[in-house]
Amino acid sequence: MQGGSWGSTLALAYAQAHPQRVDALVLAAVVTTTEREIRWVTEDMRRIFPAAWDRFAGAVPVHLRGIRLVDAYATLLADPDPAVREDAAREWCRWEDTHVSLAPGHRPSRRYEDPEFRLVFARLVTHYWRHAAFLPDGALLRGVTRLAGIPGTLVHGRYDVSGPPDIAWDLHRRGPGSELRIIDDAGHGGAGAFTDAVVDALDRAVDRPR
Template sequence: MPLHPPIEPYDAGTLTTDDGQTLHWETCGNPDGRPALDLHGGPGSGASAGARRYYDPERYRIVLLDQRGCGRSRPLASDPDPAVREDAARDWCRWEDTHVSLAPGHRPSRRYEDPAFRLVFARLVTHYWRHAAFLPHDALLRGVTRLAGIPGTLVHGRYDVSGPPDIAWDLHRRWPGSELRIIDDAGHGGAGAFTDAVVDALDRAADRPR
């Protein structure tokens, strides 16, 4: 199932957080459609033109965010030594690109060629990882029973070593009514059958009664 046609936002802006940072948002698709909030799970990423294409623009009102401190959101403060920052960011992004490269047909991500992106991405990822996303151990799994009765589809790539399949399996077992689809030829970044599964799940969700 192919991606939906490319679309552009019809509105965009920023939200100010309590600590004075700004978050970029954009909305596209059908203003009267079913609301869909697109969130990227890992720190350092956010809205992209490709993410818009998972959703049927005739049936969804799509809201996307750049995460705190990245993309068009205002970055966090920097460390003192620029040379140290640059070397560390380059090494981290090289490692990121390597550990998502297990899936067949992987191509290095061109976003890591941008020094500004490398710096913000590496800083945010390591900050959140160091603090375990600022959540108590197992907090998300313990709270997932609150989703009971809310349908959901989990799409996971078999080659994903960033988030191994046992994480998706544990979530699926604790979420009554969820569906788990393991894609054999996909890794962390998706593509191919992974993209088809996501588009299919969102198209089916758009058909459900509100």
């Protein structure tokens, strides 16, 4: 079973709920969608990208200020006015593209040029983030011991500020028999060595004797 970024949260949640259905796990750009992680991406990361964050926060109208940014954006993205929804989606995705930008050679993602994609992406992210993936806080880290006997590989970028490497590290330390590969020239995903590491882990998972 493979998952990257938000998909790693889904993969972990499924594997812990149904370990008998999972032969191996390959997780990339690992996140567990805890309250701490959501607060880091939407609030605390101003410390790294202050100008971009001020734009992100400043796009919220006055009447929604004072509540969590993830809640404010979820509200805007559900507004009956299409223009309000479009503006919120554009600003959310602009921030998304900023906080994955630390890796050398980063280029803005062209997928955010598509208005339909922007809206769907932003609504999905804010829906699950405002509810911390509908999981008890820290449940995926506590539940990793249920995966004993299931081979797991975690691939994470050294420059991943969106999901700092301590998330993958803590899962690895608690995960029985897991393997952690930190890619020194990668961020939150990417090509080159990061992709090679994921493909290698998938190949080994497929070739593993059942």
